Amino acid sequence: QTVVTQEPSFSVSPGGTVTLTCGLSSGSVSSSYYPSWYQQTPGQAPRTLIYSTNIRSSGVPDRFSGSILGNKAALTITGAQADDESDYYCVLYMGSGQKVFGGGTKLTVL
Amino acid sequence: EVQLVESGGGLVQPGGSLRLSCAASGFTFSSYEMNWVRQAPGKGLEWVSYISSSGSTIYYADSVKGRFTISRDNAKNSLYLQMNSLRAEDMAVYYCARGLAATIIDYWGQGTLVTVSS
Numbered sequence: 001q002t003v004v005t006q007e008p009s010f011s012v013s014p015g016g017t018v019t020l021t022c023g024l025s026s027g028s029v030s031s032s033y034y035p036s037w038y039q040q041t042p043g044q045a046p047r048t049l050i051y052s053t054n055i056r057s058s059g060v061p062d063r064f065s066g067s068i069l070g071n072k073a074a075l076t077i078t079g080a081q082a083d084d085e086s087d088y089y090c091v092l093y094m095g096s097g098q099k100v101f102g103g104g105t106k107l108t109v110l
Numbered sequence: 111e112v113q114l115v116e117s118g119g120g121l122v123q124p125g126g127s128l129r130l131s132c133a134a135s136g137f138t139f140s141s142y143e144m145n146w147v148r149q150a151p152g153k154g155l156e157w158v159s160y161i162s163s164s165g166s167t168i169y170y171a172d173s174v175k176g177r178f179t180i181s182r183d184n185a186k187n188s189l190y191l192q193m194n195s196l197r198a199e200d201m202a203v204y205y206c207a208r209g210l211a212a213t214i215i216d217y218w219g220q221g222t223l224v225t226v227s228s
Binding site for chain 2: 034036038040045046047048051052057058089091093096097098099100101102103104
């Protein structure tokens with residue numbers, strides 16, 4: 001069974017830059033997996049940040065960017081702000097409509 | 111403004127059934143693909159099901175295949191999820207989510223909670 005991997009937690013200083021990654025338990029992530037990224041704060045619905053590797057969703061500031069780094073998809077946040085403290089999820093498209101989410105990364109800004 | 115409003119969640123006994131609805135507004139519903147995504151308490155997101163804009167193409171996660179049925183009524187701007195043979199592990203907040211393609215989710219509803227317990 002395909003497992004999508006993410007760092008369980010990460011911390012960044014205010015104003016700093018952080019890169020979260022999204023990998024596969026076996027194999028490499030490429031743009032063919034159409035990686036997407038979502039932000040979720042406790043008690044709220046997810047918000048789409050990035051889709052198709054690097055396309056920002058409507059209204060998402062350009063502090064958020066997506067890419068492929070090595071064999072993983074990546075979400076980079078530059079100039080981290082206090083309200084960036086959230087859970088971040090990636091999802092990969094496996095074909096035939098199947099999407100598999102990663103376990104999420106809890107980002108702390110301190 | 112895109113709005114997706116889920117309803118129909120509640121408490122159901124194991125083995126029971128529930129039908130979720132999602133009312134869409136602020137966009138041309140019939141032009142967009144739709145998904146259901148769920149989140150168990152304290153856990154991550156899990157994709158559940160997808161339906162194409164016309165309803166002709168449908169996919170399910172293995173965990174719900176044979177028990178859940180996704181459908182839509184484009185005349186009513188509504189998406190549905192019929193859930194049968196519910197199990198404790200189906201307990202979650204269920205989100206209705208709009209798709210730009212089979213590969214993309216762009217907007218999410220606020221979710222409806224399904225509790226499976228005797």
